[in-house]
Amino acid sequence: xxxxxxxxxxxxxxxxDSGVRPRMLLAFDQSAYLPILLIIMxxxxxxxGNIGVSLILGPRREGDxxxxxYESGMNPLGTARKRFNVRFYILAMTFLVFDxxxxxxxxxxxxxxxxxxxxxxxxxxxxxVLFFLFTTVVAYVYAxxxxxxxxx
Amino acid sequence: xIEKLAQLHPEIALFAATCIVMVLxxxxxxxWRGMSVWVTGLGLVAAxxxxxxxxxxxxxxxxxxxxxxxxxxxxxxxxLPLMGGTVDRWYExxxxxxxxxxxxxxxxxxxYAFYLLSLMGVMLCVTADDLIWLFLALELTSLPTYxxxxxxxxxxxxxxxxxxxxxxxxxxxxxxxxxxxxxxxATGTTQLQDIAIHFRTEGxxxxxxxxxxxxxxxxxxxxxxxPMHFYTPDVYQGAASPVSAFLAFAPKAAGFVVMIQLLxxxxxxxxxxxxxxxxxxxxxxxxxxxxxMTFGNVLALLQSNAKRMLAYSSIAHSGYMLVGLLVGPGxxxxxxxxxxxxxxxxxxxxxxxLGAFAVLACLEKRDEHGELVEIETVEDLRGxxxxxxxxxxxxxxCALSLLGMPPLLxxxxxxxxxxxxxxxxxxxxxxxxxxxxxxxxxxYLRLVRAVMLDTRDEDMDRPALTDMFGRRVAAxxxxxGVLVVVIWAGQLQAASDHATEVNPRIRQFNERVVExxxxxxxxxxxxxx
Numbered sequence: 001x002x003x004x005x006x007x008x009x010x011x012x013x014x015x016x017d018s019g020v021r022p023r024m025l026l027a028f029d030q031s032a033y034l035p036i037l038l039i040i041m042x043x044x045x046x047x048x049g050n051i052g053v054s055l056i057l058g059p060r061r062e063g064d065x066x067x068x069x070y071e072s073g074m075n076p077l078g079t080a081r082k083r084f085n086v087r088f089y090i091l092a093m094t095f096l097v098f099d100x101x102x103x104x105x106x107x108x109x110x111x112x113x114x115x116x117x118x119x120x121x122x123x124x125x126x127x128x129v130l131f132f133l134f135t136t137v138v139a140y141v142y143a144x145x146x147x148x149x150x151x152x
Numbered sequence: 153x154i155e156k157l158a159q160l161h162p163e164i165a166l167f168a169a170t171c172i173v174m175v176l177x178x179x180x181x182x183x184w185r186g187m188s189v190w191v192t193g194l195g196l197v198a199a200x201x202x203x204x205x206x207x208x209x210x211x212x213x214x215x216x217x218x219x220x221x222x223x224x225x226x227x228x229x230x231x232l233p234l235m236g237g238t239v240d241r242w243y244e245x246x247x248x249x250x251x252x253x254x255x256x257x258x259x260x261x262x263x264y265a266f267y268l269l270s271l272m273g274v275m276l277c278v279t280a281d282d283l284i285w286l287f288l289a290l291e292l293t294s295l296p297t298y299x300x301x302x303x304x305x306x307x308x309x310x311x312x313x314x315x316x317x318x319x320x321x322x323x324x325x326x327x328x329x330x331x332x333x334x335x336x337x338a339t340g341t342t343q344l345q346d347i348a349i350h351f352r353t354e355g356x357x358x359x360x361x362x363x364x365x366x367x368x369x370x371x372x373x374x375x376x377x378x379p380m381h382f383y384t385p386d387v388y389q390g391a392a393s394p395v396s397a398f399l400a401f402a403p404k405a406a407g408f409v410v411m412i413q414l415l416x417x418x419x420x421x422x423x424x425x426x427x428x429x430x431x432x433x434x435x436x437x438x439x440x441x442x443x444x445m446t447f448g449n450v451l452a453l454l455q456s457n458a459k460r461m462l463a464y465s466s467i468a469h470s471g472y473m474l475v476g477l478l479v480g481p482g483x484x485x486x487x488x489x490x491x492x493x494x495x496x497x498x499x500x501x502x503x504x505x506l507g508a509f510a511v512l513a514c515l516e517k518r519d520e521h522g523e524l525v526e527i528e529t530v531e532d533l534r535g536x537x538x539x540x541x542x543x544x545x546x547x548x549x550c551a552l553s554l555l556g557m558p559p560l561l562x563x564x565x566x567x568x569x570x571x572x573x574x575x576x577x578x579x580x581x582x583x584x585x586x587x588x589x590x591x592x593x594x595x596y597l598r599l600v601r602a603v604m605l606d607t608r609d610e611d612m613d614r615p616a617l618t619d620m621f622g623r624r625v626a627a628x629x630x631x632x633g634v635l636v637v638v639i640w641a642g643q644l645q646a647a648s649d650h651a652t653e654v655n656p657r658i659r660q661f662n663e664r665v666v667e668x669x670x671x672x673x674x675x676x677x678x679x680x681x
Contacts, residue, residue: 138171145178147255 169195177261233622266296313390328370334363374407397509445471492649493568500565507550507630535608
């Protein structure tokens with residue numbers, strides 16, 4: 001059963017006085033959110049600081065090159081409404097499949113170490129992740145046969 | 153966990169078939185590409201067989217798996233011959249003439265893979281016992297259908313339909329997900345059973361009621377019910393007829409199953425007769441059902457396009473089935489079980505609706521650019537009896553069955569809905585339903601008149617028969633099904649009644665709560681259970 005909010009031992013959810021819902025929802029340990037607050041403040045400081053510093057330190061020049069769409073990218077030639085090759089996009093998506101796979105594998109590996117690999121639980125645990133790997137392999141074979149990796 | 157896996161065997165079969173089909177559709181030899189439809193069928197047959205051996209679940213409807221999953225797989229098998237050859241028709245012909253094969257330009261494997269994935273989503277909705285699972289299963293049902301609509305024909309209209317369907321589908325997903333979030337906020341759990349127990353012991357409260365109403369309204373998109381029905385005619389018209397036939401079944405089945413799961417957390421299995429839905433939900437469902445069937449039928453009257461007409465009729469049929477949901481499981485016997493009636497009607501609707509779309513898919517004509525397109529308007533169907541008597545009879549049987557003519561399948565489906573509505577005392581809604589059935593007679597009989605009685609003008613092009621044999625098979629299957637399935641209607645109805653029995657654990661819990669109503673230790677019961 002999943003419970004709402006990061007409930008800590010300070011406000012047990014099963015305590016007799018937790019019958020009223022709003023009280024239960026408010027009764028979490030607020031200091032548990034301190035790291036999140038810190039990260040938010042760091043993010044704000046980073047964004048504001050960068051803009052502020054570049055406002056102070058950055059040189060100000062005007063000119064033809066400065067005013068084009070991509071200052072340090074390609075020259076905007078022709079119409080923007082023509083077809084362009086999407087193969088990089090597809091390639092990036094294929095990469096993403098494996099990226100996400102790693103994200104799933106990491107917690108799996110951490111908790112697998114705590115299970116006895118010879119128990120039935122262990123083989124089920126292993127089987128499940130192998131099945132997951134199999135599905136990504138199928139996706140890879142599909143992309144390969146579809147010609148995603150051919151650059152000609 | 154292993155036991156839980158046993159419930160998912162049909163889905164695993166479908167998934168295995170999906171993996172094979174996806175790669176097989178890109179094979180270099182056209183023989184292997186052609187095999188993809190057979191592998192799809194094989195996967196569905198395996199799922200059908202496996203679903204009969206599904207164990208009882210611990211969810212809200214413990215006996216539902218064998219009947220519902222078998223129904224989904226069986227209807228999926230019936231739609232499959234209609235699907236065969238829908239995409240890649242012109243490209244395969246080009247390759248057949250000796251052009252080199254370009255895997256980027258074929259979409260057949262994807263098409264069947266999406267078809268299987270969508271059916272798998274519907275089955276997962278049946279197995280679900282958790283809000284998150286429900287959400288994922290619903291999305292797995294819907295996301296492939298958005299793409300199937302867009303790629304079903306090479307015409308721009310299909311892409312437009314796909315985009316419309318996608319955006320409105322995203323809106324509905326947002327709505328019911330918001331509802332789910334509120335349910336979680338109100339109860340602190342995502343397990344449907346725990347939600348039910350929480351609602352029983354502590355009452356629904358404002359947030360719980362609001363969450364459930366929002367979830368129901370969001371899911372009403374899937375079943376094409378008001379207030380989320382607007383997409384239906386446009387999408388059905390834009391998609392190829394086989395995909396429209398699929399859309400009229402799969403998302404609808406998923407939507408109804410999810411609605412039953414959600415509603416079973418409140419009311420059913422409680423109260424003296426086990427039919428007490430909270431008043432707010434009862435009124436919501438009542439209004440949705442009444443508006444849906446009236447709206448669907450009245451607008452279907454105005455259509456000259458047969459596909460749009462069938463789309464509005466699909467809205468109306470959702471309204472009929474909602475009556476069964478409103479009634480709930482009733483006292484138990486066949487006549488009183490609204491859920492059983494609704495699930496049996498879903499099966500009937502799947503069979504008979506398929507035939508109507510299949511007949512449209514079988515016929516082609518040249519459009520203004522000289523390309524062969526599927527026929528759409530009632531006008532095109534005129535005088536079909538003289539040209540293609542078999543198809544004309546299939547259309548007639550299916551239209552009469554959709555109307556609810558007595559010996560045919562549709563009648564037995566509707567009968568259950570009517571009797572369950574009356575036994576629950578929903579007389580007002582049953583009267584509206586009766587009036588609507590009468591209104592529906594007008595446009596279904598217009599279809600029948602066009603194919604059987606009207607004669608074709610001299611200067612009209614004769615609609616050409618498509619070269620896809622499977623589509624005629626599907627039309628035939630459906631027409632025969634409308635006549636023959638009636639023989640087993642009793643058994644099927646009993647099976648669907650059995651499938652929709654509410655979990656005895658919830659029932660027992662409720663009885664104990666009723667006994668202990670006066671004592672203040674209800675929470676302790678909740679924890680022991």
